[in-house]
Amino acid sequence: MPKFKLFAAKKGKQDQARNNQWVKLAREIYVQAKQGGPNPDANFALKTAIANARAVNMPMDNVDRAIKKAAGAGEGNVDYEEIYYEGYGPGGVAIMVKCLTENRNRTAADVRAIFNKRGGNMGESGCVAYMFDQKGVLSVSREEFERDEDTVMMEALEAGAEDVLVNEDSFEITTHPHEFELVKSALEQQGYSFDTAEIRWIPQNTVEASGENAEKLLKMMSAFEENDDVQDVFANFEISDDEMARIGQ
Template sequence: MPKFKLFAGRKGAADQKKNNQFVKLARQIYVTAKQGGPDPNANLALKAVIANARAINMPVDNIDRAIKKATDQGNADNYEEIRYEGYGPGGCAIIVECLSDNRNRTAADVRAIFNKRGGNMGETGSVSFMFDKKGVIVIDREEFEVDEDTMLMQAVEAGAEDMETTEDHYQILTHPHELDQVKGALEAEGYKFAQAEVQWIPQNTVRITGEDAVKMVKMMDAFEDNDDVQNVYANYEIDEEELAKIQG
Protein backbone atom coordinates (compact mmCIF):
# COMPACT_ATOMS: atom_id res chain seq x y z
CA MET A 1 0.00 0.00 0.00
CA PRO A 2 1.49 3.41 -0.90
CA LYS A 3 2.36 5.83 1.84
CA PHE A 4 0.02 8.75 2.27
CA LYS A 5 0.29 12.19 3.77
CA LEU A 6 -1.96 14.27 5.95
CA PHE A 7 -2.95 17.35 3.98
CA ALA A 8 -2.99 20.30 6.36
CA GLY A 9 -3.90 23.88 5.58
CA ARG A 10 -1.07 25.53 3.68
CA LYS A 11 -1.51 29.28 3.94
CA GLY A 12 -2.85 32.13 5.95
CA ALA A 13 -2.23 33.09 9.55
CA ALA A 14 -2.19 30.24 12.05
CA ASP A 15 -5.10 31.73 14.00
CA GLN A 16 -7.27 31.97 10.88
CA LYS A 17 -6.44 28.41 9.91
CA LYS A 18 -7.40 27.14 13.35
CA ASN A 19 -10.61 29.18 13.31
CA ASN A 20 -11.54 27.58 9.97
CA GLN A 21 -10.98 24.15 11.51
CA PHE A 22 -13.19 25.06 14.47
CA VAL A 23 -15.99 26.21 12.15
CA LYS A 24 -15.88 22.97 10.17
CA LEU A 25 -15.72 20.77 13.28
CA ALA A 26 -18.58 22.66 14.93
CA ARG A 27 -20.71 21.95 11.88
CA GLN A 28 -19.69 18.28 11.94
CA ILE A 29 -20.45 18.00 15.67
CA TYR A 30 -23.86 19.60 15.09
CA VAL A 31 -24.78 17.21 12.27
CA THR A 32 -23.49 14.12 14.10
CA ALA A 33 -25.33 15.03 17.30
CA LYS A 34 -28.54 15.75 15.38
CA GLN A 35 -28.35 12.39 13.59
CA GLY A 36 -27.34 10.14 16.47
CA GLY A 37 -28.16 12.04 19.63
CA PRO A 38 -26.21 14.41 21.89
CA ASP A 39 -24.72 11.80 24.28
CA PRO A 40 -21.17 10.87 23.14
CA ASN A 41 -21.32 7.62 25.13
CA ALA A 42 -24.34 6.50 23.12
CA ASN A 43 -23.27 8.13 19.85
CA LEU A 44 -19.81 6.80 18.97
CA ALA A 45 -19.58 8.93 15.84
CA LEU A 46 -20.08 12.04 17.95
CA LYS A 47 -17.52 10.80 20.46
CA ALA A 48 -14.96 10.44 17.66
CA VAL A 49 -15.63 13.94 16.27
CA ILE A 50 -15.31 15.46 19.75
CA ALA A 51 -12.00 13.64 20.24
CA ASN A 52 -10.71 15.09 16.96
CA ALA A 53 -11.87 18.55 18.06
CA ARG A 54 -10.07 18.25 21.37
CA ALA A 55 -6.93 17.04 19.61
CA ILE A 56 -6.62 20.49 17.98
CA ASN A 57 -7.59 22.26 21.23
CA MET A 58 -11.04 23.35 20.14
CA PRO A 59 -12.60 25.19 23.13
CA VAL A 60 -15.04 23.12 25.18
CA ASP A 61 -17.57 25.96 24.94
CA ASN A 62 -17.55 25.65 21.13
CA ILE A 63 -18.16 21.90 21.36
CA ASP A 64 -20.97 22.28 23.91
CA ARG A 65 -22.58 25.06 21.88
CA ALA A 66 -22.67 22.89 18.73
CA ILE A 67 -24.26 20.00 20.65
CA LYS A 68 -26.81 22.30 22.30
CA LYS A 69 -27.69 23.76 18.91
CA ALA A 70 -28.41 20.22 17.63
CA THR A 71 -30.90 19.60 20.46
CA ASP A 72 -32.71 22.93 19.98
CA GLN A 73 -36.08 22.04 18.52
CA GLY A 74 -36.44 25.55 17.13
CA ASN A 75 -33.25 25.32 15.10
CA ALA A 76 -34.03 24.80 11.43
CA ASP A 77 -30.45 24.39 10.17
CA ASN A 78 -30.30 21.32 7.96
CA TYR A 79 -26.97 20.20 6.50
CA GLU A 80 -26.56 17.61 3.78
CA GLU A 81 -23.51 15.40 3.26
CA ILE A 82 -22.32 15.69 -0.35
CA ARG A 83 -19.29 14.21 -2.10
CA TYR A 84 -17.78 15.71 -5.22
CA GLU A 85 -15.10 14.12 -7.39
CA GLY A 86 -12.87 15.38 -10.15
CA TYR A 87 -9.40 15.91 -11.53
CA GLY A 88 -6.83 18.53 -10.71
CA PRO A 89 -3.69 19.76 -12.52
CA GLY A 90 -1.51 16.98 -13.91
CA GLY A 91 -4.38 14.48 -13.82
CA CYS A 92 -4.54 14.22 -10.02
CA ALA A 93 -7.69 12.59 -8.64
CA ILE A 94 -9.55 14.57 -5.98
CA ILE A 95 -12.42 13.76 -3.60
CA VAL A 96 -14.16 16.66 -1.82
CA GLU A 97 -16.51 15.95 1.09
CA CYS A 98 -18.92 18.71 2.08
CA LEU A 99 -21.59 19.53 4.63
CA SER A 100 -23.95 22.04 3.05
CA ASP A 101 -27.24 23.78 3.77
CA ASN A 102 -27.45 24.85 0.11
CA ARG A 103 -26.54 22.20 -2.45
CA ASN A 104 -26.66 24.60 -5.42
CA ARG A 105 -24.29 27.09 -3.78
CA THR A 106 -21.82 24.41 -2.74
CA ALA A 107 -21.82 22.71 -6.14
CA ALA A 108 -21.16 26.04 -7.84
CA ASP A 109 -18.34 26.89 -5.41
CA VAL A 110 -16.64 23.50 -5.78
CA ARG A 111 -16.94 23.55 -9.57
CA ALA A 112 -15.45 27.06 -9.65
CA ILE A 113 -12.45 25.95 -7.57
CA PHE A 114 -11.83 23.04 -9.94
CA ASN A 115 -12.18 25.17 -13.08
CA LYS A 116 -10.19 28.20 -11.91
CA ARG A 117 -7.10 26.13 -11.12
CA GLY A 118 -6.85 23.87 -14.13
CA GLY A 119 -9.07 21.00 -13.04
CA ASN A 120 -12.55 19.75 -13.80
CA MET A 121 -15.34 18.31 -11.67
CA GLY A 122 -16.61 14.90 -12.72
CA GLU A 123 -19.52 12.65 -11.84
CA THR A 124 -19.80 10.81 -8.52
CA GLY A 125 -17.66 7.68 -8.84
CA SER A 126 -15.39 9.15 -11.49
CA VAL A 127 -12.28 8.95 -9.28
CA SER A 128 -13.29 7.24 -6.01
CA PHE A 129 -12.39 3.84 -7.48
CA MET A 130 -8.74 5.00 -7.25
CA PHE A 131 -9.04 5.30 -3.47
CA ASP A 132 -9.69 2.90 -0.60
CA LYS A 133 -11.91 3.96 2.27
CA LYS A 134 -10.06 3.24 5.51
CA GLY A 135 -10.16 4.05 9.18
CA VAL A 136 -7.08 6.14 9.96
CA ILE A 137 -5.63 6.53 13.45
CA VAL A 138 -2.72 8.93 13.86
CA ILE A 139 -0.40 8.78 16.86
CA ASP A 140 2.19 11.48 17.50
CA ARG A 141 5.57 9.76 17.90
CA GLU A 142 6.91 12.53 20.14
CA GLU A 143 4.22 11.88 22.75
CA PHE A 144 4.83 8.15 23.12
CA GLU A 145 8.20 6.46 23.48
CA VAL A 146 7.41 3.29 21.59
CA ASP A 147 9.45 1.74 18.78
CA GLU A 148 7.98 0.94 15.37
CA ASP A 149 7.92 -2.85 15.82
CA THR A 150 6.10 -2.61 19.15
CA MET A 151 3.60 -0.11 17.77
CA LEU A 152 2.90 -2.32 14.76
CA MET A 153 2.40 -5.39 16.98
CA GLN A 154 -0.02 -3.54 19.25
CA ALA A 155 -1.91 -2.14 16.27
CA VAL A 156 -2.28 -5.56 14.60
CA GLU A 157 -3.35 -7.16 17.88
CA ALA A 158 -6.00 -4.44 18.20
CA GLY A 159 -7.34 -5.41 14.75
CA ALA A 160 -5.56 -2.97 12.43
CA GLU A 161 -4.84 -3.89 8.81
CA ASP A 162 -1.57 -2.01 8.34
CA MET A 163 0.61 0.79 9.64
CA GLU A 164 2.67 3.48 7.93
CA THR A 165 5.47 5.29 9.75
CA THR A 166 6.51 8.87 9.02
CA GLU A 167 9.07 11.04 10.75
CA ASP A 168 6.41 12.47 13.08
CA HIS A 169 3.55 9.97 13.19
CA TYR A 170 2.40 6.38 13.27
CA GLN A 171 -0.53 6.13 10.85
CA ILE A 172 -2.63 3.04 11.54
CA LEU A 173 -5.08 1.73 8.94
CA THR A 174 -8.23 -0.22 9.71
CA HIS A 175 -11.35 -1.40 7.95
CA PRO A 176 -13.83 1.53 8.22
CA HIS A 177 -16.25 -0.50 10.34
CA GLU A 178 -13.48 -1.57 12.74
CA LEU A 179 -12.11 1.91 13.46
CA ASP A 180 -13.90 2.23 16.81
CA GLN A 181 -12.81 -1.25 17.89
CA VAL A 182 -9.13 -0.61 17.12
CA LYS A 183 -9.28 2.88 18.60
CA GLY A 184 -10.79 1.53 21.82
CA ALA A 185 -8.17 -1.20 22.15
CA LEU A 186 -5.32 1.28 21.70
CA GLU A 187 -6.93 3.72 24.12
CA ALA A 188 -6.93 0.91 26.68
CA GLU A 189 -3.15 0.69 26.15
CA GLY A 190 -2.87 4.37 27.08
CA TYR A 191 -2.59 5.95 23.64
CA LYS A 192 -4.13 9.25 22.62
CA PHE A 193 -4.67 10.22 19.01
CA ALA A 194 -3.89 13.24 16.89
CA GLN A 195 -6.62 12.01 14.55
CA ALA A 196 -9.03 9.09 14.28
CA GLU A 197 -11.51 9.05 11.41
CA VAL A 198 -12.52 7.40 8.15
CA GLN A 199 -10.61 8.74 5.14
CA TRP A 200 -10.14 8.06 1.43
CA ILE A 201 -6.60 6.73 0.89
CA PRO A 202 -5.15 6.81 -2.66
CA GLN A 203 -4.11 3.45 -4.10
CA ASN A 204 -1.33 5.15 -6.08
CA THR A 205 0.05 8.66 -6.32
CA VAL A 206 0.82 11.01 -9.20
CA ARG A 207 3.99 13.12 -9.01
CA ILE A 208 3.47 16.67 -10.26
CA THR A 209 5.94 19.52 -10.77
CA GLY A 210 6.19 23.09 -12.01
CA GLU A 211 3.02 24.98 -12.81
CA ASP A 212 0.85 21.93 -12.12
CA ALA A 213 2.25 21.78 -8.58
CA VAL A 214 1.60 25.49 -8.01
CA LYS A 215 -2.00 25.19 -9.24
CA MET A 216 -2.56 22.07 -7.15
CA VAL A 217 -1.42 23.74 -3.92
CA LYS A 218 -3.65 26.74 -4.67
CA MET A 219 -6.57 24.41 -5.36
CA MET A 220 -6.10 22.62 -2.04
CA ASP A 221 -5.89 25.97 -0.25
CA ALA A 222 -9.14 27.10 -1.89
CA PHE A 223 -10.96 23.93 -0.87
CA GLU A 224 -9.70 24.17 2.69
CA ASP A 225 -10.78 27.83 2.92
CA ASN A 226 -14.36 27.00 1.89
CA ASP A 227 -16.66 26.60 4.92
CA ASP A 228 -18.78 23.91 3.22
CA VAL A 229 -15.77 21.67 2.53
CA GLN A 230 -15.07 19.26 5.38
CA ASN A 231 -12.35 17.07 3.89
CA VAL A 232 -10.28 16.93 0.71
CA TYR A 233 -8.38 13.86 -0.49
CA ALA A 234 -6.01 13.79 -3.45
CA ASN A 235 -3.48 11.39 -4.94
CA TYR A 236 -0.71 13.85 -5.81
CA GLU A 237 2.91 14.01 -4.69
CA ILE A 238 5.11 17.10 -4.80
CA ASP A 239 8.84 17.08 -4.10
CA GLU A 240 9.45 18.54 -0.61
CA GLU A 241 11.92 21.18 -1.87
CA GLU A 242 9.52 22.30 -4.58
CA LEU A 243 6.65 22.38 -2.11
CA ALA A 244 8.69 24.53 0.26
CA LYS A 245 9.35 27.02 -2.55
CA ILE A 246 5.65 27.16 -3.44
CA GLN A 247 4.60 27.69 0.16
CA GLY A 248 7.41 30.17 0.81
Protein backbone atom coordinates in the same frame (compact mmCIF):
# COMPACT_ATOMS: atom_id res chain seq x y z
CA MET B 1 16.05 9.68 -2.83
CA PRO B 2 13.83 12.77 -2.49
CA LYS B 3 11.16 12.83 0.17
CA PHE B 4 7.58 13.35 -0.94
CA LYS B 5 4.51 14.83 0.70
CA LEU B 6 1.16 13.30 -0.19
CA PHE B 7 -1.79 15.66 -0.04
CA ALA B 8 -4.39 13.78 1.95
CA ALA B 9 -4.93 15.96 4.94
CA LYS B 10 -7.21 18.55 5.78
CA LYS B 11 -8.47 21.40 7.69
CA GLY B 12 -5.23 23.30 7.69
CA LYS B 13 -2.81 23.06 10.50
CA GLN B 14 -1.57 26.61 10.08
CA ASP B 15 -2.43 29.13 12.74
CA GLN B 16 -4.28 31.40 10.35
CA ALA B 17 -6.64 28.54 9.43
CA ARG B 18 -7.60 27.82 13.05
CA ASN B 19 -10.94 29.57 13.11
CA ASN B 20 -11.91 28.07 9.77
CA GLN B 21 -10.95 24.68 11.15
CA TRP B 22 -13.12 25.16 14.23
CA VAL B 23 -16.11 26.07 12.05
CA LYS B 24 -15.75 22.80 10.17
CA LEU B 25 -15.30 20.77 13.35
CA ALA B 26 -18.31 22.40 14.98
CA ARG B 27 -20.39 21.50 11.96
CA GLU B 28 -19.20 17.88 12.15
CA ILE B 29 -20.05 17.74 15.87
CA TYR B 30 -23.49 19.23 15.18
CA VAL B 31 -24.24 16.69 12.45
CA GLN B 32 -23.08 13.69 14.50
CA ALA B 33 -25.03 14.84 17.57
CA LYS B 34 -28.16 15.35 15.53
CA GLN B 35 -27.87 11.99 13.80
CA GLY B 36 -26.81 9.83 16.73
CA GLY B 37 -27.84 11.75 19.82
CA PRO B 38 -26.03 14.25 22.06
CA ASN B 39 -24.44 11.75 24.47
CA PRO B 40 -20.89 10.96 23.29
CA ASP B 41 -20.74 7.84 25.47
CA ALA B 42 -23.58 6.40 23.38
CA ASN B 43 -22.54 7.96 20.06
CA PHE B 44 -19.12 6.87 18.84
CA ALA B 45 -19.07 9.23 15.86
CA LEU B 46 -19.80 12.19 18.11
CA LYS B 47 -17.17 11.07 20.62
CA THR B 48 -14.60 10.89 17.82
CA ALA B 49 -15.57 14.30 16.45
CA ILE B 50 -15.20 15.85 19.91
CA ALA B 51 -11.80 14.19 20.38
CA ASN B 52 -10.62 15.58 17.04
CA ALA B 53 -11.80 19.04 18.07
CA ARG B 54 -10.04 18.87 21.41
CA ALA B 55 -6.84 17.66 19.70
CA VAL B 56 -6.61 21.07 17.98
CA ASN B 57 -7.55 22.97 21.15
CA MET B 58 -11.07 23.88 20.11
CA PRO B 59 -12.73 25.39 23.23
CA MET B 60 -15.28 23.22 25.02
CA ASP B 61 -17.73 26.12 24.83
CA ASN B 62 -17.74 25.71 21.05
CA VAL B 63 -18.22 21.95 21.40
CA ASP B 64 -21.07 22.31 23.88
CA ARG B 65 -22.76 24.97 21.77
CA ALA B 66 -22.78 22.70 18.71
CA ILE B 67 -24.21 19.78 20.70
CA LYS B 68 -26.90 21.91 22.33
CA LYS B 69 -27.88 23.36 18.96
CA ALA B 70 -28.23 19.84 17.54
CA ALA B 71 -30.40 18.87 20.51
CA GLY B 72 -32.70 21.80 19.80
CA ALA B 73 -31.49 24.07 22.59
CA GLY B 74 -30.06 26.70 20.26
CA GLU B 75 -31.53 28.82 17.53
CA GLY B 76 -31.19 28.16 13.82
CA ASN B 77 -31.37 24.37 13.57
CA VAL B 78 -30.03 23.33 10.16
CA ASP B 79 -30.24 20.10 8.19
CA TYR B 80 -26.81 19.41 6.72
CA GLU B 81 -26.31 16.91 3.92
CA GLU B 82 -23.09 15.01 3.31
CA ILE B 83 -22.07 15.13 -0.36
CA TYR B 84 -18.96 14.03 -2.20
CA TYR B 85 -17.86 15.88 -5.33
CA GLU B 86 -15.26 14.32 -7.61
CA GLY B 87 -13.04 15.75 -10.29
CA TYR B 88 -9.62 16.28 -11.76
CA GLY B 89 -6.90 18.78 -10.97
CA PRO B 90 -4.02 19.95 -13.18
CA GLY B 91 -2.13 17.02 -14.66
CA GLY B 92 -5.15 14.73 -14.32
CA VAL B 93 -4.84 14.43 -10.53
CA ALA B 94 -7.85 12.69 -8.96
CA ILE B 95 -9.62 14.70 -6.26
CA MET B 96 -12.52 13.90 -3.93
CA VAL B 97 -14.17 16.70 -1.95
CA LYS B 98 -16.31 15.88 1.08
CA CYS B 99 -18.87 18.55 1.98
CA LEU B 100 -21.48 19.16 4.65
CA THR B 101 -24.03 21.63 3.32
CA GLU B 102 -27.55 22.91 3.83
CA ASN B 103 -27.61 24.25 0.25
CA ARG B 104 -26.58 21.70 -2.38
CA ASN B 105 -26.85 24.15 -5.29
CA ARG B 106 -24.59 26.74 -3.67
CA THR B 107 -21.97 24.20 -2.67
CA ALA B 108 -21.91 22.48 -6.07
CA ALA B 109 -21.42 25.87 -7.76
CA ASP B 110 -18.61 26.81 -5.33
CA VAL B 111 -16.79 23.50 -5.74
CA ARG B 112 -17.12 23.61 -9.52
CA ALA B 113 -15.72 27.15 -9.57
CA ILE B 114 -12.70 26.11 -7.50
CA PHE B 115 -11.96 23.29 -9.93
CA ASN B 116 -12.41 25.47 -13.02
CA LYS B 117 -10.43 28.49 -11.84
CA ARG B 118 -7.35 26.44 -11.06
CA GLY B 119 -6.96 24.28 -14.13
CA GLY B 120 -9.22 21.39 -13.18
CA ASN B 121 -12.77 20.23 -13.80
CA MET B 122 -15.50 18.65 -11.73
CA GLY B 123 -16.67 15.27 -12.99
CA GLU B 124 -19.60 12.95 -12.48
CA SER B 125 -20.15 10.96 -9.30
CA GLY B 126 -17.87 7.93 -9.33
CA CYS B 127 -15.40 9.30 -11.87
CA VAL B 128 -12.41 9.02 -9.49
CA ALA B 129 -13.74 7.21 -6.40
CA TYR B 130 -12.58 3.87 -7.81
CA MET B 131 -8.98 5.13 -7.49
CA PHE B 132 -9.31 5.35 -3.69
CA ASP B 133 -9.95 2.94 -0.82
CA GLN B 134 -11.92 4.02 2.22
CA LYS B 135 -9.97 3.40 5.43
CA GLY B 136 -10.09 4.32 9.08
CA VAL B 137 -6.96 6.28 10.02
CA LEU B 138 -5.69 6.81 13.58
CA SER B 139 -2.76 9.21 13.91
CA VAL B 140 -0.48 9.00 16.96
CA SER B 141 2.18 11.62 17.74
CA ARG B 142 5.60 9.98 18.14
CA GLU B 143 6.81 12.89 20.26
CA GLU B 144 4.06 12.43 22.83
CA PHE B 145 3.89 8.63 22.71
CA GLU B 146 6.87 6.68 23.98
CA ARG B 147 6.22 3.21 22.58
CA ASP B 148 8.66 1.99 19.94
CA GLU B 149 7.75 1.06 16.36
CA ASP B 150 7.65 -2.68 16.95
CA THR B 151 5.37 -2.34 19.97
CA VAL B 152 2.96 -0.02 18.18
CA MET B 153 2.87 -2.35 15.19
CA MET B 154 2.20 -5.41 17.35
CA GLU B 155 -0.47 -3.77 19.51
CA ALA B 156 -2.24 -2.20 16.54
CA LEU B 157 -2.38 -5.45 14.59
CA GLU B 158 -3.56 -7.37 17.64
CA ALA B 159 -6.34 -4.78 18.04
CA GLY B 160 -7.48 -5.52 14.49
CA ALA B 161 -5.70 -2.83 12.46
CA GLU B 162 -4.69 -3.54 8.88
CA ASP B 163 -1.35 -1.72 8.86
CA VAL B 164 0.84 0.88 10.57
CA LEU B 165 2.69 3.55 8.59
CA VAL B 166 5.71 4.98 10.42
CA ASN B 167 6.28 8.65 9.60
CA GLU B 168 8.95 10.97 10.92
CA ASP B 169 6.61 12.51 13.49
CA SER B 170 3.67 10.11 13.72
CA PHE B 171 2.33 6.59 13.51
CA GLU B 172 -0.63 6.21 11.15
CA ILE B 173 -2.71 3.18 11.98
CA THR B 174 -5.10 2.09 9.22
CA THR B 175 -8.20 -0.04 9.65
CA HIS B 176 -11.10 -1.34 7.61
CA PRO B 177 -13.88 1.26 7.98
CA HIS B 178 -16.11 -1.27 9.70
CA GLU B 179 -13.37 -2.09 12.24
CA PHE B 180 -12.50 1.54 12.97
CA GLU B 181 -14.55 1.88 16.16
CA LEU B 182 -13.37 -1.48 17.53
CA VAL B 183 -9.68 -0.77 16.90
CA LYS B 184 -9.84 2.76 18.26
CA SER B 185 -11.56 1.63 21.45
CA ALA B 186 -9.15 -1.28 21.97
CA LEU B 187 -6.10 0.96 21.60
CA GLU B 188 -7.55 3.65 23.86
CA GLN B 189 -7.86 1.00 26.57
CA GLN B 190 -4.10 0.44 26.19
CA GLY B 191 -3.36 4.12 26.73
CA TYR B 192 -3.31 5.40 23.17
CA SER B 193 -4.55 8.89 22.33
CA PHE B 194 -4.92 10.18 18.80
CA ASP B 195 -4.14 13.48 17.11
CA THR B 196 -6.81 12.62 14.57
CA ALA B 197 -9.16 9.70 14.14
CA GLU B 198 -11.24 9.63 10.99
CA ILE B 199 -12.42 7.79 7.92
CA ARG B 200 -10.39 8.83 4.88
CA TRP B 201 -10.20 7.99 1.20
CA ILE B 202 -6.67 6.72 0.56
CA PRO B 203 -5.35 6.76 -3.03
CA GLN B 204 -4.38 3.38 -4.43
CA ASN B 205 -1.55 4.99 -6.41
CA THR B 206 -0.03 8.46 -6.44
CA VAL B 207 1.44 10.77 -9.06
CA GLU B 208 4.21 13.30 -8.56
CA ALA B 209 3.22 16.92 -9.13
CA SER B 210 5.82 19.52 -10.00
CA GLY B 211 6.25 22.89 -11.63
CA GLU B 212 3.14 24.86 -12.55
CA ASN B 213 0.87 21.89 -11.84
CA ALA B 214 2.13 21.67 -8.26
CA GLU B 215 1.56 25.37 -7.71
CA LYS B 216 -1.98 25.21 -9.11
CA LEU B 217 -2.80 22.15 -7.04
CA LEU B 218 -1.66 23.77 -3.81
CA LYS B 219 -3.74 26.84 -4.60
CA MET B 220 -6.71 24.60 -5.33
CA MET B 221 -6.30 22.78 -2.01
CA SER B 222 -6.13 26.11 -0.17
CA ALA B 223 -9.30 27.30 -1.88
CA PHE B 224 -11.15 24.14 -0.88
CA GLU B 225 -9.91 24.45 2.67
CA GLU B 226 -11.14 28.04 2.93
CA ASN B 227 -14.67 27.04 1.92
CA ASP B 228 -16.81 26.43 5.03
CA ASP B 229 -18.86 23.71 3.31
CA VAL B 230 -15.77 21.61 2.53
CA GLN B 231 -14.90 19.20 5.32
CA ASP B 232 -12.16 17.12 3.68
CA VAL B 233 -10.23 16.90 0.44
CA PHE B 234 -8.55 13.71 -0.75
CA ALA B 235 -6.19 13.62 -3.72
CA ASN B 236 -3.69 11.25 -5.30
CA PHE B 237 -0.76 13.60 -5.83
CA GLU B 238 2.45 14.05 -3.90
CA ILE B 239 5.01 16.83 -3.96
CA SER B 240 8.70 16.46 -3.13
CA ASP B 241 10.25 18.46 -0.30
CA ASP B 242 12.52 20.13 -2.84
CA GLU B 243 9.53 21.19 -4.91
CA MET B 244 7.70 22.46 -1.83
CA ALA B 245 10.76 24.54 -0.94
CA ARG B 246 10.89 25.95 -4.46
CA ILE B 247 7.24 26.98 -4.25
CA GLY B 248 7.87 28.46 -0.82
CA GLN B 249 5.65 26.17 1.24
